[in-house]
Amino acid sequence: MTVLNLPVVDFGPYLDPNSTAEQRQAVDQAIDKACRHLGVFILKNHGVPDELCNRMLDCIRRFIQLPDEEKRKCSVASKERGYVQSDLALVKGLRPPHENIAFYPPVNGFSNGLSPTVDPNSPDARLPTSPDALGMPDAWPSDEFRAQTEEYLEHMLQLKNRVHASIATSLGLGALSQKRFDDTIFASAFNGYRELTEAEVIDGGTNLPEHTDLGLLTFLSQDSDSTSLQVQDRDGKWYDVQPIPGAFVVNVGVMLNRWTAGQYHATVHRVIHRSKKPRISAAVFVDPFFDASIAPLSELTPAGKSCADQKAETFGKFSMDWYNSSEWPEY
Template sequence: MQVSACFPSERWVVVWFVTVFDVGVDISPLVEKIDDPNMANDKDLLQVVRLLDDACREAGFFYVKGHGIAEPLMKEVRDVTHKFFQLPYEEKLKIKMTPQNGYRGYQRLGENITNGKPDMQEAIDYYAPIEPGKYGDLATPMEGTNLWPKYPSNFDALLKNYISLLRDLSRKIMQGIALALGGPVDAFEGRTAGDPFWVCRLIGYPVSTDILEEHRTDTGCGAHTDYGLLTLVNQDDDICALEVKNQSGEWIYAKPIPGTFVCNIGDMLKVWSNGIYQPTLHRVVNNSPRYRVSVAFFYESNFDAAIEPVEFCRERTGGVAKYEKVVYGEHLIKKVLNNFIK
């Protein structure tokens, strides 16, 4: 069953599996105080930690505000993304994604594959730089240089600044999640995510009627979970398209709320937490009569991190590891190679 309309309320909400509660995740106390040596005694910060635990445990998806990223900047990033996708096809192909450049750059419509089916989207993929040989043979398929378009002229400077800000924000949220799981604030540092890999994916979803019928499918992006630790989604304010699957098997719209990020957890956090937190299936269906963009920032573990259930999470879940060790880079490469038409 699919819910046929967006969430009707403009209140701050968390997307739960069963319903929508009038609860906000204002993470400003976390953003402002997580580095304070006395933060363990701060009631406001601890309340944010409790809300993060509830959201990750019950839904795996939630909205965040009070994150410190200016709303005009969020909009400017979406605006330049719109402008790029409005360029002539020949111009976009100047930064075409290929295996030779580490699967970085522009993907044409239908080139991305989810569950064996072409997605009705075009996109640009950016990855954290990987120096040749840094991880031996592990990262060879992902080694390459990010490709920046000539137009819009402010594209690269804007995106590089935005990525830097989201990287810092994501680290702070992960510190809050570490506390929510009962671990130390620096649990994700060091060999787990002390040198976090990141992916920034700029995605455009055309109007379905603008796509030739023989090339058209019913989804902008098929149902999937994300690969890493945490995802922050900056989506157009006025188009409902992102859907989250609840425990009843219903697809629930993650209605855009201006100034917020939609945040969700990924596969590596499931393994690391020994299943205490589970990623949630989500998909994109653009039934709007307008072109939609979404800018998704994926905060990952170290590229070469061997992720396995951490001891204090195993102790909370019966003492036995429920998941085998996963090397993040291997997991990512397998997904990338399966999701791209060569």
């Protein structure tokens, strides 16, 4: 398969206090162009220490290498949390092609994030330890894993804020629209992929089926030098993505496509891992608050329409419908 040379954006000017306005503008233009084309680019010189990224990936690798019975202790009844692997693979006597442990902050602070099984008037209804619309709370493998993840996400928050600032500048957003960008949370999925056999690939097998991410942006870090990630172009053709050590793959999700009224392209992608070395990756998803509108940002609302004309639907409702639909990939 053809390797796709994704745009490589050097984010250094956003970290250098001595950079010029012209240098930052060049970064803004590069990100904006990539988001409008295939909605995906490589981000280097991003400011997140390589040593921290490697520690996070090592932490994930140690978890993935645990016996199944240990990993399954982190399985919870949730659409976005806990440990997941393919039961079908186990039935066939194979290691799962994809397994992950995912984390999502409590959403029961929003009225539309409350669990339908919980009394909204109960004093426990909004506690982080209570079930919410997504199900049971996060299940952490260990205190060390949680501390490592929280340290990693602290740095990712700084990067997310800078990338959002760049996008807001390119789109000419005002204060209210920028606040919608600020009012976001992190979800994360830490993944392990085994090698697919040639027979599985010929049979159309994938480690992770084709899909678009639901949120605004995804920041992906990976430890493998194999071309396992694949991106689909606008003509439906698939391309391998060659990873660059120390860089993030950043892609646009469905919500950013909607907020920009289709100006930014939600990336269609999948994973087919052929290398004998297992692939480990850390995906950080930027999602709106559960009560955020999915309508386009006011500056980008199509001509002849107003924000009031847009469907008054929240991200919470949209995401729950998404998880229950065929759009959500089954592992």
